Amino acid sequence: MSAAPLLSMEHVKVEYVSSLGAVSAIPDLTLDIRSGESYGLVGExxxxxxxxxxxxxxxxxxTGRIANGRIVxxxxxxxxxxxxxxxxxxGRGVSIVYQDPNAALNPTLTIGRQLIEVPMLHEGLDDKAARAKARRILADVHLPDPDAVMERYPHQLSGGQKQRVVIAMALLAHPKLLLLDEPTTGLDVTVEAAVLDLVNELRDKYGTTLLYISHNLGVIAKVCDRVGVMYLGDLVEEAPVGELFARPRHPYTRRLLACVPRLDSDKHRTTFLPIPGQPPSLSARPRGCSFGPRCAGFDAPRCGVAPIPEEPVSPGHAVRCVRWRELDQFESRDIEHVTPATPSQDRVLEAADLSKVYELGNAFFGFGSTRRLIANEDLSFDANKGEILAIVGESGSGKSTFARILAGLQDATGGKLTVLGQDLSRLPAHRRTLEQLSAVQMVFQNPDATLNPSHTAGFSIGRALKKFGVATSRKDLDARVKELFGMVRLSPHLARQRPGRLSGGQKQRVAIARAFAGDPKMLVADEPVSALDVSVQAAIVNLLLQIQARRGATIVFISHDLALVRHLADRVVVMYLGRVMEMGPVASIFSPPCHPYTEALLAAVPVPDPTVKQKHVRLEGEPPSPINVPAGCRFAARCPRKIGDICDTTPPPDxxxxxxxxxxCHIPIEELRRVTPIFQRAPAPQTA
Structure with a gap:
């Protein structure tokens, strides 16, 4: 790493101009990034x-412009x-990797055609030389069979493969600076880990400088040397990664870290501390400290005076806060402990050999064997009243298929699914009674798919109340809508707003209120917080725990975020390619013995603590097709601990x-117990 800055931003002011005037997105930012380093930017x-x-x-x-300062x-x-x-x-100097690879790739051109354009444009290479270089870079990003990949179209690749192609495209011209804009958001945890490994490997190989932006603090802890924390366009804190995570000095940084789930704690020992309020609009930027309206320690005479100076804390560590030395005096004032529900022994959900198979028809115009896609097979587990049952696994493991069967959006093809004493496995929603419909409600990942954009937020809740007969008169309806908005901690006046006027967190709260309109006994939450900021996620999780404690509902929580599952769940089911690989109490799942697949999932979790040493386990290849499932263990083809042919030919015992x-698993329990823990904390440095 060079001491000289490769990128230097001096008092940069970025404005957006409209008919109403100019607003500052970045009022005054100064930042240096040295050649060869990896710099992370975090914030909501x-x-x-x-x-x-x-x-x-x-x-x-x-409409955008740099109104002041320099970017060198x-x-x-x-x-x-x-x-x-x-x-x-x-391209040659600066390249960028975007969050969504589909937005960066042309669906009408082959991968090879898109890749060779880069060296032809920036280096003047002919078609043959450019194709050879593109092939080499695909090999560098560990895509198997580069020649075949170059002939494919984007839709023929998985999400992880497309992201690798985009990274290869960004590196083709050997840029000095690579900008990464949330490049792993939306990827499975195993794919995310492989992409992060790849970024670090290519950084070492090519000497590329990285500017990495993310809201995932675990990712930043894993790949960055220094970190900057942004709020409302201001750089409020900057420090080496280890220093920032160990000793944050700005109230905003502290609250961000207090919203992050950790693998060494759970809901019984730790409560998330969401950041109160919402960031103000750019046109209503507060005078003085931009974080002031949401800060527990705001002191108008000192914090409300502009500008707030940057103060040194230690070498390389600076903070933009006049009260950073007094943090411990005011940061503990608004801590609210969330008491989780205590599960009872009353069983409310039982899946027994539940299966979902799609018949795809004959292979060739009626000739040949019928093809079958196995989404779920022989699922057997249960849940008690007041319990949170988490179902985890990679995309395609069958998690959402089970959730849709439970909610009545699909029916099963085999086995039983008993809910509150009634088998609902072959009862889709249109055949369920109002009592059965109200008993099981669902919260989806994307609230925009739940709320009608043409109607107000209160309309969807009122419609559910009328559907289930909870309220009939206008007076009762308005009172009940107001009560539900209060339950999810939203101001009642927002019921008159259309969803487009609400933030992502507000819309998800409305979706939760709608789900609870019929007083359900079971809530199916399918990735309900995966698209939200960490602070909003923390508030939604606390909200779910509080509502569950009051109402005693059972929650089936579908997620790929194992750190969040560790905090939230009572029991966990780990699925792979439609089958259960492992299940048990949450504490048991996160320590040996564990299934090799669970071990790989845990080893892939980005841990928001640079002092934690994490075992390196990476899965090779892609999951098998659900149309042609293996005869033995579904995980055998990717298992790093495969013991022999028995894994390929014989289904494993429980x-x-x-x-x-x-x-x-075919591996004996005694041997699985001897597996070293996934996480180990590095010993603290000894002082003289």
């Missing part, structure tokens, strides 16, 4: 992270460069690890 949505990347590239559009890259002042100069810098902990 709307804090200015992506705007900063677009300013570096000169992609602010017709490798000696070139980008703020005054003409279009031709910027075009040369993009081994009892005690206390309701079952593992479907």
């Amino acid at each position: 949505s709307g804090c200015g992270k992506s705007t900063l990347l677009m300013a570096i590239l000169g992609y602010l559009g017709q 890259f490798d000696g070139l002042d980008m703020t005054h460069a003409d279009a031709a100069t910027l075009a040369k810098v993009r 081994r009892d690890a005690g206390g309701g902990h079952l593992i479907a």
Whole structure:
């Protein structure tokens, strides 16, 4: 790492201009990134992270402009460069990897055609030389059979493969600076881990400088050397990664870290501390400290005076807060402990050999064997009243299929699914009684798919209340809607707003209120917080725990976030390719013995603590097709601990690890117990 900055931003001010005037997205930002380092930017949505990347590239559009300051890259002042100069810098000097690879790839062109354009444009190579270089870079990003990949179209690749292609495209011209804009959001935890490993490996190989933005603090802890924390366009804290996570000094940084789930704690020992309120709009930027309206320690005479100076804490660590030395005096004032529900022994859900198979028809115009896609097979587990049962696994493991059967959106093809004493496995929603419908309600990942954009937020809740006969008169309806909005901690006046006027967290709260309108006995939550900021996620999780404690509902929680599952769940079911690999109490799942698949999932979790040493286990290849499932263990083809042909030919037995902990594996329990723990904390440095 060089001491000289490769990228230097000096008092940069970014504005967006409209008919109503100009608003500042970034009011005054100064930042240096040294050559060879990996720098992370974190903060909530709307804090200015992506705007900063677009300013570096000169992609602010017709309404955006750099109103003040300079952005100097490798000696070139980008703020005054003409279009031709910027075009040369993009690609060879600076490249970017976007969050959604589908937005970066042309669906009408092959991967090879899109890749070879880069060296042909930036280096003047002919078709043959450019194709050879593209093939080499695909091998560098560990895509198997690069020649075959180059002939495919984007839709023929998985999400992880497409993200690797986008990274390869960004690195083809050997840029000095690589910008990464949430490149692993939406990927499975195993794919995310492989992509992060790849980024670190390519950084070492090519000496590329990284500017990585993310709301996932675990990712930042894993890949970055230094971290900057942004809020409302201000850089409020900056420090080496270890220093920031060990000793955060800004109230905003502390609250962000207090919202992050950890693998060494759970809901009985730790309560998330959501950040109160919402970030103000850019046009209503507060005077003085931008975080002031949400800070427990706001002191108007000191904090309400602009500008707030940057103060040094230690070498390389600076904070923009006048009360950072007094944090411990005011940060503990608004701690609210959330008491979780105590599960009873009353069984409310029981799946017995539950299966869902799709008949795909004959292979060739009626000739040949009928093809079958196995989404769920022989699922057997249960849940008690007041319990949170988490179902985890990679995409395609069958989690959401089970959730849809439970909610009545699909019917099963085999086995039983008993809910409150009634078998609902072959009762889709249109055949269920009102009592059965109200008993099981669902919260989806995307609240926009739940709420009608043409009606107010209160309309969808009122419609559910009328459907289930909870309220009939207008007076009762309005009172009940107001009560439900209060339950999810939303102001009643928001019931008159359309969903488009609400934030993501507010919309998800409305979706939760709608789900509880019929007083359900069971809530199916399918990735309900995966698209939300960490602070909003913490508030929603606390809300679910509080509502569950009051109402005694059972929650089936579908997620790929194992850190969140560790905090939230009572019991866990681990699924792979439609079958249960492991299940048991949450504490048992997160320590040996565990199934090799569970071990790989845990080893892939990005831990928001640089002092934790994590075992390195990575899965090779893709899961088998559910149309052609293996005869033996479904996981055998990718298992790093495969013991022989028996794994390929014979379904594994359910081994009892005690206390309701079952593992479907050919490896004996005694041997699984000898597996070293996934996480180990590095010893604290000794002082003289």
